[in-house]
Amino acid sequence: MKVLVIGSGGREHALAWKLRQSPIVEKVYCAPGNGGIESDAECIALDLKDVKAAADIAANIKADLTVVGPEVPLVAGIADEFAARGLKILGPARAAAQLEGSKVFAKKFMERHGIPTASAYGIFDSALDVYAELCAVDWPLVIKADGLCAGKGVLVTSSPDEATAFVDRVMDKREFGDAGRHVILEDGLSGEELSYIVLTDGKDFISMAPTRDYKRAFDGDAGPNTGGMGAYSSDDVLPKDLENRIIESVVRPTLQGLAADSIPYCGFLYFGLMITPGGPKVLEFNCRLGDPETEVIVLRAEFDLAQACMDAATGNLKRIVPKWSSKPAVCVVMASEGYPGSPGTNLPISGLDSAQTVPDVIVFHAGTKRVSNAYYTSGGRVLMVSASGGTLSAARDSAYGVAKSITFDGAQYRTDIAAGRKAVPAP
Secondary structure (H helix, E strand, O other), X not given: OEEEEEXXXXXXXXXXXXXXXXXXXXXXXXXXXXXXXXXXXXXXXXXXXXXXXXXXXXXXXXXXXXXXXXXXXXXXXXXXXHHHOOOXXXXXXXXXXXXXXXXXXXXXXXXXXXXXXXXXXEEEOOHHHHHHHOOOOXXXXXXXXXXXXXXXXXXXXXXHHHHHHHHHHHHHOOOOHHHHOOEEEEEOOOOEEEEEXXXXXXXXXXXXXXXXXXXXXXXXHEEEEOOOOEEEEOHHHOOHHHHHHHHHHHHHHHHHHHHHOOXXXXXXXXXXXXXXOOEEEEEXXXXXXXXXXXXXXXXXXXXXXXXXHHHHXXXXXXXXXXXXXXXXXXXXXXXXXOOOOOOXXXXXXXXXXXXXXXXXXXXXXXXXXXXXXXXXXXOOEEEEEEEEOOOHHXXXXXXXXXXXXXXXXXXXXXXXXXXXXXXXXXX
16 A cells, blocks of 8 residues: 555654554655654655645555544545545544534533533633633633644633633634634543543444543643643553443443434544543543654554554454554653744754664654754654653653753753553542
């Protein structure tokens, strides 16, 4: 097969790296890709919002399958465009991608189908109405912008002043554009967060290795929300009885609800969960693989991911039996100074050559560009240093050892990824 990966981040590098290992894959392309992805795939320029151009690329290279990484093209209808032109693609259509593209749609969907989630105070289209409601809520409170905000449109707070400032940024100053036209206020949930991702053809599904990620910018879960600063996965992250409960109370009702609403879903579906004393509850849906969760998932996958993706795209997923390595995996995100605000770019990166020689460590590129044989920063999250090991602590030590050996001006990363972590406690 010729496989086209859509996207330009660490998730897409991890996908390209894993897909090219398949015996059924002849060549991997990536559009638009980045400097590091060029070592695992042929990169082709693309504006991720231009779904027609993406379909043109797939047609021109005669791609047998296209796998979509980020949410932007999915919400823009890339799967619909491909379907109209008879091109095979793994990713939900625009209607299904609303699960991520609109927090309002997702909240109403969950309420309609009895999927456990936080209670909402309401959906608001006026900042003044939100300010008035803040006088009557219980704290902590969660405030969510309706649309896509690259992981930065959610605030969890116990501070009325912080809440007011966030609403001002989102609704009055329109920091996230039209994504902030509506906001949801809901109860803050307490418990342990968990990322649970499935691959589905709309009827059957297979579960990815469970992961836990770190959304906040700084150690101790301090600072603003980001796209993700690290993740880890191990066999003991999720007890089997709790996983069964997640499948029966969350995953199956979601897939059944989509079918009942006549919304076909094909692709990866991400459940951002809070394991509360009352059981698992959905914080958010993503209509694709998580990032940086993907970087640890691919290290643990011991089955043909390309075949699984093709079977999902063609409705034959039932025959896939996923196998996972018993070795834990850890990913540490190296970000530019200023991230998640306004990061610096065009800074030279040193230490990558030696990092590539360390056993059981893969450095996936996110925000990089290559000029001749040198790499430079080109975005907020720059590198995803991912490692596997016999134990979680061994994987963690390997990832941090390599992260310390890579340098660029202003490099920042959390130092507490997977530190002292144990299984998610059953409610």
